Amino acid sequence: xxxxxxxxxxxxxxxxxxxxxxxxxxxxxxxxxxxxxxxxxxxxxxxxxxxxxxxxxxxxxxxxxxxxxxxxxxxxxxxxxxxxxxxxxxxxxxxxxxxxxxxxxxxxxxxxxxxxxxxxxxxxxxxxxxxxxxxxxxxxxxxxxxxxxxxxxxxxxxxxxxxxxxxxxxxxxxxxxxxxxxxxxxxxxxxxxxxxxxxxxxxxxxxxxxxxxxxxxxxxxxxxxxxxxxxxxxxxxxxxxxxxxxxxxxxxxxxxxxxxxxxxxxxxxxxxxxxxxxxxxxxxxxxxxxxxxxxxxxxxxxxxxxxxxxxxxxxxxxxxxxxxxxxxxxxxxxxxxxxxxxxxxxxxxxxxxxxxxxxxxxxxxxxxxxxxxxxxxxxxxxxxxxxxxx
Amino acid sequence: xxxxxxxxxxxxxxxxxxxxxxxxxxxxxxxxxxxxxxxxxxxxxxxxxxxxxxxxxxxxxxxxxxxxxxxxxxxxxxxxxxxxxxxxxxxxxxxxxxxxxxxxxxxxxxxxxxxxxxxxxxxxxxxxxxxxxxxxxxxxxxxxxxxxxxxxxxxxxxxxxxxxxxxxxxxxxxxxxxxxxxxxxxxxxxxxxxxxxxxxxxxxxxxxxxxxxxxxxxxxxxxxxxxxxxxxxxxxxxxxxxxxxxxxxxxxxxxxxxxxxxxxxxxxxxxxxxxxxxxxxxxxxxxxxxxxxxxxxxxxxxxxxxxxxxxxxxxxxxxxxxxxxxxxxxxxxxxxxxxxxxxxxxxxxxxxxxxxxxxxxxxxxxxxxxxxxxxxxxxxxxxxxxxxxxxxxxxxxxxxxxxxxxxxxxxxxxxxxxxxxxxxxxxxxxxxxxxxxxxxxxxxxxxxxxxxxxxxxxxxxxxxxxxxxxxxxxxxxxxxxxxxxxxxxxxxxxxxxxxxxxxxxxxxxxxxxxxxxxxxxxxxxxxxxxxxxxxxxxxxxxxxxxxxxxxxxxxxxxxxxx
Numbered sequence: 001x002x003x004x005x006x007x008x009x010x011x012x013x014x015x016x017x018x019x020x021x022x023x024x025x026x027x028x029x030x031x032x033x034x035x036x037x038x039x040x041x042x043x044x045x046x047x048x049x050x051x052x053x054x055x056x057x058x059x060x061x062x063x064x065x066x067x068x069x070x071x072x073x074x075x076x077x078x079x080x081x082x083x084x085x086x087x088x089x090x091x092x093x094x095x096x097x098x099x100x101x102x103x104x105x106x107x108x109x110x111x112x113x114x115x116x117x118x119x120x121x122x123x124x125x126x127x128x129x130x131x132x133x134x135x136x137x138x139x140x141x142x143x144x145x146x147x148x149x150x151x152x153x154x155x156x157x158x159x160x161x162x163x164x165x166x167x168x169x170x171x172x173x174x175x176x177x178x179x180x181x182x183x184x185x186x187x188x189x190x191x192x193x194x195x196x197x198x199x200x201x202x203x204x205x206x207x208x209x210x211x212x213x214x215x216x217x218x219x220x221x222x223x224x225x226x227x228x229x230x231x232x233x234x235x236x237x238x239x240x241x242x243x244x245x246x247x248x249x250x251x252x253x254x255x256x257x258x259x260x261x262x263x264x265x266x267x268x269x270x271x272x273x274x275x276x277x278x279x280x281x282x283x284x285x286x287x288x289x290x291x292x293x294x295x296x297x298x299x300x301x302x303x304x305x306x307x308x309x310x311x312x313x314x315x316x317x318x319x320x321x322x323x324x325x326x327x328x329x330x331x332x333x334x335x336x337x338x339x340x341x342x343x344x345x346x347x348x349x350x351x352x353x354x355x356x357x358x359x360x361x362x363x364x365x366x367x368x369x370x371x372x373x374x375x376x377x378x379x380x381x382x383x384x385x386x387x388x389x390x
Numbered sequence: 391x392x393x394x395x396x397x398x399x400x401x402x403x404x405x406x407x408x409x410x411x412x413x414x415x416x417x418x419x420x421x422x423x424x425x426x427x428x429x430x431x432x433x434x435x436x437x438x439x440x441x442x443x444x445x446x447x448x449x450x451x452x453x454x455x456x457x458x459x460x461x462x463x464x465x466x467x468x469x470x471x472x473x474x475x476x477x478x479x480x481x482x483x484x485x486x487x488x489x490x491x492x493x494x495x496x497x498x499x500x501x502x503x504x505x506x507x508x509x510x511x512x513x514x515x516x517x518x519x520x521x522x523x524x525x526x527x528x529x530x531x532x533x534x535x536x537x538x539x540x541x542x543x544x545x546x547x548x549x550x551x552x553x554x555x556x557x558x559x560x561x562x563x564x565x566x567x568x569x570x571x572x573x574x575x576x577x578x579x580x581x582x583x584x585x586x587x588x589x590x591x592x593x594x595x596x597x598x599x600x601x602x603x604x605x606x607x608x609x610x611x612x613x614x615x616x617x618x619x620x621x622x623x624x625x626x627x628x629x630x631x632x633x634x635x636x637x638x639x640x641x642x643x644x645x646x647x648x649x650x651x652x653x654x655x656x657x658x659x660x661x662x663x664x665x666x667x668x669x670x671x672x673x674x675x676x677x678x679x680x681x682x683x684x685x686x687x688x689x690x691x692x693x694x695x696x697x698x699x700x701x702x703x704x705x706x707x708x709x710x711x712x713x714x715x716x717x718x719x720x721x722x723x724x725x726x727x728x729x730x731x732x733x734x735x736x737x738x739x740x741x742x743x744x745x746x747x748x749x750x751x752x753x754x755x756x757x758x759x760x761x762x763x764x765x766x767x768x769x770x771x772x773x774x775x776x777x778x779x780x781x782x783x784x785x786x787x788x789x790x791x792x793x794x795x796x797x798x799x800x801x802x803x804x805x806x807x808x809x810x811x812x813x814x815x816x817x818x819x820x821x822x823x824x825x826x827x828x829x830x831x832x833x834x835x836x837x838x839x840x841x842x843x844x845x846x847x848x849x850x851x852x853x854x855x856x857x858x859x860x861x862x863x864x865x866x867x868x869x870x871x872x873x874x875x876x877x878x879x880x881x882x883x884x885x886x887x888x889x890x891x892x893x894x895x896x897x898x899x900x901x902x903x904x905x906x907x908x909x910x911x912x913x914x915x916x917x918x919x920x921x922x923x924x925x926x927x928x929x930x931x932x933x934x935x936x937x938x939x940x941x942x943x944x945x946x947x948x949x950x951x952x
Contacts, residue, residue: 239506240520246492246503253490257504258475381703381744 010368014361015311018328022335029338034213036334043330044323045178045221046286050279050303051322052228053272057122058317059241060268061248064304064362067111067126067269071276072296073137074103079173079281079290080145080164084153088172090180093281096173100277107133108273112266119251123314123366130300141292164292174288178218185215221282228275229319244268248315279303305329305358308365315369332357398466400425400605401482401574407459408441408452415441417629419460423574428596428606430620430637432613432649434727434903434938437626439609443576447477447484481573483566485580489558493551498526498533500550501565507532536564540595556588563592567599574605581610593619611727611917613642613939625649646935650903692753694718694863694895695739700747701919702731702738709734710919712747716863716897721889723910723927724899727938731919732899733774736865740764740771742779751863765798767863770856774867774899776845780852783841787833788815788822790840790851795858825854829884846877853884864888867899882909903934 009016026036050068057065078100082092111129118125145151146162158165183204204219235241246254247264255261280299284290307317310325332353340349399422408416416438423429433439444451445458448471452458462469464480471477477484491500499506507529508522533546542560550558559580566572577596581589593615600606610616616623617637625633625648632648633640640648693715702709709731716722726732738745741761749756751767764771773779782790795801802818805811822836829850833843840851849869856864869885870878886909889896900906906913907927914924915937922937 234523237523238521239508239524242499242506242524243504243520246495246499249492249494250490253492253503256474256490258478259504 010372012311013368014309014364015324015328018309018332022328022331025332025335025339028342029335030342031335031338032213034215036331038215039334040327040330041215041217042178042286043334044326045218045225046283047303047306047326047330048225048322049221049228049282050276050299051307051326052225052232052319053275053279054303054307055232055317055319055322056235056244056275057268057272058312058315059236059248060244060265061251061315062115062265062268063123063314064307065126065269065272065276066123066300066304067115067129068272068276068279068303069130069296069300070107070111070133071100071104071273072280072299073133074100074107074273075277075280076284076290076292076296077103077137077140078277079170079284080141080151080156080168080292081149083168083170083172084151084156086153086172089176092173093177093285096281097278100281101274104274104277105270108270109266111273112269115269116262116265134297137296138293166292168290168292170284170288170290173285175218175286177221177224177282177285180220181223183217183219185217187213218286221286224282232319240264240267301358301362302329305361308361313365313369313372398463399423400427400465402463402466403460404463405460406442406445406462408438408445410441410455415629416445416458419626419631421624421631421634423605423607425573425603425605426600427622428600428608428620430616430623431607431609431626432611432616432623432645433626434649437649438629439626441629442626443484443578446471446482446576447474448472449474478569481569481571482576483569483572483574484576484578485559485562485566486578489562491550491558491561494549496547496549497537497544497553497557497561497564498530498546500561501533501536501568502529503565505568532568533564536568537561539567539599540564540592541598542591542595556584556592559584559588559592560595563595567604572604574607575599576607576609578609579611580608581612581615589615611939613645613936617642617645643932643936646939647932649939650931650935692718693750694720694752695897696748696750696753697735697739698748698750700735700738700745700749702734702743702745704731704734704737704743707731707734707737708919709738709745709916712916712919712921714914714921714924716895718752718895719889719893720912721885721896721898721910723906723913724897724916725901725903725906725913725934725938726916726922728901730916732901732916733867734919735916736771736867736897736899737773740769740865742771742773762798765794765859768859768861769863769865770794770859770861772849772852772856772864772866772869774871776848776852777841781840781848784839786837786839787826787831787843787851788818788836791822791825791836791854791858792818794855798859801858821858822854825850825857829854830880844873846873846881849873849877849881850884853881857888860892861894863895863897865897865899869898869900870902870905871900878905885909903931903938907931907934 050072053068053071054065057063075096078096078098081099082096085095087095111126114129115122115125140149142163145164146157151157151162151164156164156168181204183206185206185208187208236245243254243259243264246257246259247261251261254264276299280296283299284295287295306325306329307321308325309329310317310321310323312318312321312325336349336353337347337351340353341347402422404420406416406419407414419438419442431439431442441452446462450473453472462471469480471480474484492503495503507525508519509525511522513521530546537544537546537560540560540563542557544553544557544560548557550561553561563575563577563580566575580592584592596606596608596619608616608620617640620637623633623635623637623640623645624631625645627649695716697715698713700709700712706729712731712735714722724732724735734743737743738758739749739756741759741764745758747758749758751769754767756767757763761771777783782793785793792802796803796813796818800807800811802814802821803811804814819836825831826833826836831843831847831850831854833847840848843851853866853869856866864885866885869881873881882905885896885898888894898906898910903913910927912924912926913934915922915934917938925933925937
C-alpha cells in the first residue's frame with residue numbers, strides 16, 4: 001500500500017510541484033486570465049514542436065536527446081542563408097527547412113554512430129557532443145560565412161567583413177506561420193472594438209460570450225503541431241516503431257530476433273535531429289530574432305526541462321507529457337517575474353527561476369530515474385526469489 | 391522435400407569436430423535425427439554441447455575461429471550456415487536457456503517479434519516494410535494459434551514481465567513454432583525453471599509437436615525426465631560422443647556415470663589425497679579456544695563457517711536458499727553445473743553481490759553486502775573473474791600482491807596510522823619476491839605489470855595476494871580455469887600445502903568435479919540455487935553425477951549412510 005503510494009508520488013512529483021508553485025504565483029502576479037491564455041497559446045505554438053522531437057529517441061531507449069541541439073544548429077544555418085537570400089514568408093521557412101534537412105540528416109547519422117559506440121551512456125555523450133558541435137557551428141558561422149559561404153547582405157555580417165552578427169533580425173519570416181491563418185477569439189462585447197481597430201485585415205473570428213479582451217491563436221502552427229502528433233501516433237504503430245520499442249527494452253533480444261539494432265537507433269536519432277531542425281525554425285519565426293550564438297543552446301535545455309516537468313521520464317514520454325510540460329513550464333515563466341516583483345520587488349527572480357528550475361528539474365529527473373531503476377531491480381530480485389523458492 | 395527422399399534423415403552430422411586455439415572441444419561427432427524424433431542430449435559443462443549447438447546455428451563465433459570439421463546435411467543436402475538467420479530459414483529453431491523475450495511486450499508481440507503481420511499501404515511500397523503499420527488483430531490470432539498448439543492457456547495480451555516463469559518458457563517455444571517451416575527444435579534445459587506440473591504440460595506439448603513431424607533435441611539435466619520423454623539419448627563427454635542409444639536401454643544410474651565418466655576403479659586415486667574424510671575425524675582441541683564461550687555449549691567443535699538460508703543475487707548464478715557448514719581446517723568444495731548458483735555462494739559471502747541470510751564466521755555473525763566486513767574477519771577471496779575483480783592489471787606485481795593486506799591490515803606501510811603513511815616499497819618487493827619464489831611465478835621481477843603475465847601466473851598472483859592476508863578462511867573460485875595442466879597442479883598443490891601448514895579453512899568453487907574430488911574433504915553440489923547434497927570426496931562419481939542431474943536428496947542420505 002505505502003509502496004504503491006510512494007510510486008504514484010514519485011511518478012508525478014515533478015508536475016505536482018509545478019502545479020503548486022503556479023497556484024501560488026498566478027494570483028501574486030496579478031495577470032488577467034485572458035493575458036495568461038494568450039501568452040500560453042503563443043508559447044505552446046513556439047515550443048511544442050521542439051519538445052515533440054524528443055519523443056522518438058526516448059521510445060528507442062536512448063534517453064533524452066541532448067543532441068537535438070545539432071538539429072537546432074542546422075535549422076539556424078538554413079535561416080541565416082534565407083535571410084541573406086532575402087526569401088521571406090512561408091517560402092522562406094520552407095527553404096530554410098530544405099537547407100536544414102540534409103545538414104540535420106548528416107549530423108544525425110554522425111551523432112547516431114557515436115551514440116552506438118557509447119551504449120548506456122547516450123545522454124551524457126549527446127550532451128557533450130552538443131558542445132563539440134557548437135564549436136564547429138561557431139567556426140562555420142564566425143569564420144566561414146563570408147569568405148567561404150558567400151554572404152552578401154551586409155546587415156548580417158560583422159563590421160570586420162566576415163562572420164555573422166550576434167543578433168539577426170528574422171523580419172522576413174517573423175510570425176509568418178503563426179499568422180498564416182489569422183484567428184481571433186473575442187468576447188461578444190469586444191468584437192466591435194476589435195474590428196474597428198483591425199478593419200483592413202480579414203480574420204477568423206470566434207465569439208465567446210462572457211469573455212473579455214481578445215486572444216490571437218497561431219492556428220497554422222497548431223495545425224503543424226497536430227500533424228506532428230498524428231505522425232508520432234502513426235509512427236508508434238509502424239513496424240519501425242515496434243522495432244524501436246523492442247530495441248529500447250532489450251538490445252540483445254532484438255538483435256537475436258534479427259532486428260538491426262544499431263541501424264534502428266541511428267534512424268531514431270536522425271528523425272529527432274531533423275524534427276528538431278524544423279522545431280527550431282518554428283521557434284525562431286515566432287521569436288523574430290535569431291541569437292546566432294545562443295539560441296540553439298537554450299533550445300535543448302529548455303525543451304528537455306519542459307518535457308520532464310510534464311511528467312516524462314528518461315525512459316517513458318508521451319504526447320500528453322509534452323503539452324502538460326509546455327504549459328506548466330511556461331506558465332511559471334510568465335507569472336514568476338511579476339510574482340517576484342510584487343512579492344520582493346525584484347523581477348530578475350523570474351530569469352533566475354528559469355535557469356535554476358531547468359537544471360534542477362533535469363537533475364531531479366535523472367536522480368529519480370536511477371532511484372526507480374534500483375527499486376525495480378530490488379523488486380525483481382524479491383519476486384524472483386519468492387517464485388523460485390516454492 | 392522430405393516425402394521424396396524417404397531414406398534421408400532430417401538432420402545428419404558427419405564427423406563434426408572443432409578446435410578453439412589448439413584446444414580440442416569436439417571430436418568426430420556423428421549422429422542423425424529423423425522427423426518426429428525426440429532426442430535427449432546430455433553432457434557436463436564443457437562436454438561440447440554448446441559448441442555443437444553453435445556449429446549447427448552458424449554462430450559467428452565458429453566462423454571467426456576457423457570454422458569446423460565435418461559436414462552437416464539437412465534432408466541429405468549439405469549445408470553450411472554462416473549466420474543464425476540462415477539456420478532459422480532452414481527450419482531450425484532454438485529455445486535458449488536464458489529467456490530471449492522482451493519484458494515489456496505482450497505475449498503476442500514477443501511471439502511475433504520481428505515477424506509482425508503488416509498492413510499493406512502505399513508507404514510500404516514507397517519506403518519499405520518498416521513503415522507499414524502492424525495488423526494487431528491478425529498478430530493476436532497467429533499468436534493464439536501458436537499458444538494453442540502447445541495446449542496451454544495464456545492470454546495473448548499478457549505482458550511478459552508479469553508472467554510466471556513457466557509461461558515465459560511456453561511463449562519462447564510458441565515463438566519457434568510460429569515460424570511456418572520450423573522442423574527441428576532445440577530446447578536448452580527448458581524445464582530447469584518449471585514446476586513439476588508446468589514441466590508435464592510442456593512435455594505433453596512437445597510430444598504433440600513431435601507427432602506432427604517436428605524433430606526435437608532436448609537438452610536437460612533432469613535424467614528421469616529425459617529418460618521418460620526421449621526416444622533416443624546421446625551423451626557427450628570431453629568433446630566425444632560416448633553413447634547413442636534408445637532411451638529405454640539406459641538406466642538413470644548408467645546415464646549419470648557415462649556422463650561424469652569416471653569409473654569406479656579410479657575411485658582410489660581420487661580418495662588418496664584426502665586427509666579428513668568426515669568432520670568428526672578432526673580432533674584438534676584448540677579449535678574452539680579463540681572463540682566466544684558459547685562454543686563450549688555445543689558438543690561438537692564450532693564450524694569455521696556456518697551459512698544459513700543464504701540468497702545471493704548474482705546475475706546468471708542466483709543462489710536461492712543455501713545452508714552448509716565448513717569445519718576448521720577443512721577443504722570444502724562447491725561444485726555443480728554452470729548457472730546453478732555455485733559461484734554466487736562465495737561471491738555473496740564476500741559481499742560482492744547483494745545477498746541475505748545468516749553467515750557465521752567462527753560463531754560470530756558476518757554482516758553481508760560489504761566486502762570490507764568479510765576481509766576484516768580474516769577471510770580472503772580469489773575471484774573467478776581474475777582480470778576484472780582479481781588483479782590491478784596495469785600495476786606491478788608487488789602492488790598486486792600486497793594491495794589488500796595494505797588496505798585492510800595496514801601492512802607494508804611506514805609512518806603513523808591514520809595521519810601520515812607512505813608505502814614501504816622495500817617490504818612490498820621482498821614480500822612479492824617471497825611469493826614469486828614460493829609459487830614459482832614466471833615474471834621478470836616484482837615490478838613487472840600483472841597484465842603482462844600468462845593466465846596461470848596471474849592466478850598465482852591472485853593466490854599470493856590472498857596468502858599475504860594470512861587468512862583463516864580462504865574462498866577460491868575456479869582456481870584452475872583457463873590455465874594449463876602444469877600450472878593447475880602447482881596451484882592445487884599450493885592450496886593443499888597451505889591448508890596443511892596453516893590449518894586454513896579453504897572453500898573451493900569449481901566446475902571441474904574431478905579437481906574438487908582430488909583436493910577437497912567434502913564436496914557440495916549446487917543445483918538450482920540450492921545445495922543438492924554434500925558428499926565426501928571418496929563417494930562414487932556417479933553419485934555426484936546423479937546429484938548434478940537433479941536426482942534429489944533421497945540419494946544424498948543413502949550415500950552418506952553408505
